[in-house]
Amino acid sequence: NAGVTQTPKFQVLKTGQSMTLQCAQDMNHNSMYWYRQDPGMGLRLIYYSASEGTTDKGEVPNGYNVSRLNKREFSLRLESAAPSQTSVYFCASNLNGETQYFGPGTRLLVL
Amino acid sequence: ILNVEQSPQSLHVQEGDSTNFTCSFPSSNFYALHWYRWETAKSPEALFVMTLNGDEKKKGRISATLNTKEGYSYLYIKGSQPEDSATYLCAPTKGGYQKVTFGTGTKLQVIP
Numbered sequence: 537n538a539g540v541t542q543t544p545k546f547q548v549l550k551t552g553q554s555m556t557l558q559c560a561q562d563m564n565h566n567s568m569y570w571y572r573q574d575p576g577m578g579l580r581l582i583y584y585s586a587s588e589g590t591t592d593k594g595e596v597p598n599g600y601n602v603s604r605l606n607k608r609e610f611s612l613r614l615e616s617a618a619p620s621q622t623s624v625y626f627c628a629s630n631l632n633g634e635t636q637y638f639g640p641g642t643r644l645l646v647l
Numbered sequence: 648i649l650n651v652e653q654s655p656q657s658l659h660v661q662e663g664d665s666t667n668f669t670c671s672f673p674s675s676n677f678y679a680l681h682w683y684r685w686e687t688a689k690s691p692e693a694l695f696v697m698t699l700n701g702d703e704k705k706k707g708r709i710s711a712t713l714n715t716k717e718g719y720s721y722l723y724i725k726g727s728q729p730e731d732s733a734t735y736l737c738a739p740t741k742g743g744y745q746k747v748t749f750g751t752g753t754k755l756q757v758i759p
Contacts, residue, residue, distance in 0.1 A: 567745045576656075578736065578751035579691070586745035595748060626690060628747075633740050635681060636747060638690035 537562050540639035542627050548645045549617045557612040557642050559627030565637070567630050568610035570594075570602060572623040573641075579626065585610055617646045653737060653750035660727050661758050667723045668753040670737035674718035678744075682711055682722055683736040685752065691736055694722075727757040 540561045549555055561568065566587045571579040571594075581594030585604040599621060601613045610629075614621060627639040652671045660666045670680070679698045683691040695704040700715040708725045724731055734752040 567747075569747060571749075576751070578734075579749045581746065581748050584746060592746065594746065630747070633678065633745055633747070635693040635696055636683070636691070636738070638692075640690055 540627055540629055540637050542639035542642050544642060546643045550647050551618060553617050554615050557625055559639055560609045561629040563629065565629035565631045569628040570612045571626045573626060574623055619646045622646045651737060651739060651750035653753050655753060657754040659756045659758060662727060662729060664727050665725045666727055667721050670720045670750055672718050672739035674715055676741045677715050678740045680713055680720050681738045685734040685736055729757045729759050731755060732757050
C-alpha cells in the first residue's frame with residue numbers, strides 16, 4: 537500500500553496563478569483532510585471531507601476550494617494564489633475518526 | 648473547533664534528562680485523544696490514541712496519560728535522546744465529529 541500520496545512535491549507560482557494539489561489514499565478511508573503548516577502555527581485545517589460527497593470548511597478555508605472526486609481522491613485548488621499561501625500543505629486521511637495518516641507534503645512558494 | 652492548547656511551545660533538554668509536556672482540551676463530548684510525533688521535514692506520525700479516563704500508554708521511553716474529566720493529557724519522555732527531537736502534536740476528537748484539529752505543538756530539542 538502506498539498510503540497517502542500527494543502531487544506535486546514542490547511548486548513555485550506567481551501571484552494570481554492557479555493550481556490544484558492532488559491527494560490520494562489507498563487505505564479505504566472515508567475521511568480526508570487538507571492542512572497547512574506555517575512556522576509557530578502548527579497544522580491548521582483548511583478543508584475536510586468526512587465522507588465521499590461531502591466537504592466542510594476548516595479553520596482557514598479562505599482562498600481555497602476542494603473536491604472529493606471519489607473515495608480515494610481529495611484535491612485542493614488555489615484559484616488565484618497569493619504570497620500568504622506560501623506554505624507546506626499536508627493531506628491526511630482516517631477511518632471513522634481514528635488515527636490520521638499523512639501524506640509527504642507539498643511545498644508551495646508563491647512569488 | 649476544539650480549543651486545544653499545548654504547553655510549553657518549545658523545550659530544550661540535555662540528553663539523558665526526562666521531560667513532559669501537556670495537552671489541554673475541552674472535556675465535553677470527548678471521544679479520543681491522539682498524540683503525534685513530527686520530525687522536521689517529515690510528516691506527522693501517530694504515537695498513541697487514548698479514549699478512557701485514566702488511560703496510560705507506553706512506547707519505549709515515551710508514555711502518555713489521559714484525564715478526560717479535567718481535559719488534559721501528559722506526554723512523558725524518559726532519558727531523552729537526540730532522536731527524540733521533534734514537534735509533538737495532540738488532537739482530541741469528539742464523538743461523531745470528523746473535524747480533526749491539532750494543538751500548535753511542543754517543539755522538543757534534545758541537546759547531546
